[in-house]
Amino acid sequence: MTKTIGIFVGSLRKxxxxxxxxxxxxxxxxxxYEAKFIEIGNLPFYNEDLEVEGKVPEEWTRFREEVKSVDGVYFVSPEYNRSVPAVLKNALDVGSRPMGSSVWGGKPGLVVTVSPGGPGGFGANHHLRQSLVFLDVPTLQQPEAYIGGIMNLVDKDGNIADNTxxxxxxxxxxxxxxFEKLTK
Incomplete structure (x- = not known):
C-alpha cells in the first residue's frame, strides 16, 4: 500500500x-511512497469565532481533510524574522483546531529550512519543531536539514548541485x- 507524504511549503513566492x-x-x-503538495496560501487566518457550524471556511475544511489523508509530513520553509512564516504557522493552527480534533497527531515529520543566509533558517527550524512537539508530530532529529546559501547550490536552470x-x-x-519504525 502506497504511503503518502504531505508536503507543506512555507514560502508563497512563485x-x-x-x-x-x-x-x-x-x-x-x-x-x-508518494508526495502530495498541500496548499496553505489560501487559508484564511485562524479565528475561533469562525469555528461554528455554517461559518467554518471551506478552505479550512478542505485543508483538514487533505492533512487527515496523508501518512507523514514534510515542512520546507524559509525563515522570516528568525521564526516561521505566518502562512505556515497559520496552517499548523488551522489543522490543530477545533480543540481535540487536530489532524496532525502521530504523523512522522521532517523539517527542512532553506535560506540564502549561512545559518540556513536555524531559528525557523527550531520554532517549527517546538510547535510540532505540542501537535504530537514526531520529527526526525538527525540529520538536521538547514540548507544555507541556497542560491549557491542552484544553477541558472534551477538544478540543485549533485552533492546537495x-x-x-x-x-x-x-x-x-x-517513518517505518514509527508506523509498524
Whole structure:
C-alpha cells in the first residue's frame, strides 16, 4: 500500500527556493511512497469565532481533510524574522483546531529550512519543531536539514548541485527509516 507524504511549503513566492527544494525531496521518495503538495496560501487566518457550524471556511475544511489523508509530513520553509512564516504557522493552527480534533497527531515529520543566509533558517527550524512537539508530530532529529546559501547550490536552470541532492537523499533515507519504525 502506497504511503503518502504531505508536503507543506512555507514560502508563497512563485520562484521560491523552498518550492524547488520541496520538489526535489518529493522526487527522492522511494517506491511505495508518494508526495502530495498541500496548499496553505489560501487559508484564511485562524479565528475561533469562525469555528461554528455554517461559518467554518471551506478552505479550512478542505485543508483538514487533505492533512487527515496523508501518512507523514514534510515542512520546507524559509525563515522570516528568525521564526516561521505566518502562512505556515497559520496552517499548523488551522489543522490543530477545533480543540481535540487536530489532524496532525502521530504523523512522522521532517523539517527542512532553506535560506540564502549561512545559518540556513536555524531559528525557523527550531520554532517549527517546538510547535510540532505540542501537535504530537514526531520529527526526525538527525540529520538536521538547514540548507544555507541556497542560491549557491542552484544553477541558472534551477538544478540543485549533485552533492546537495546526495545530502537530500541521505535525509530522505533516514526519514523513511524513521517513518517505518514509527508506523509498524
Amino acid at each position: 520562484d521560491s527556493y523552498n518550492k524547488l527544494v520541496a520538489k526535489k525531496f518529493a522526487e527522492l521518495l522511494p517506491e511505495g 541532492v546526495q545530502f537530500f537523499q541521505m535525509i530522505t533515507d533516514k526519514y523513511i527509516q524513521f
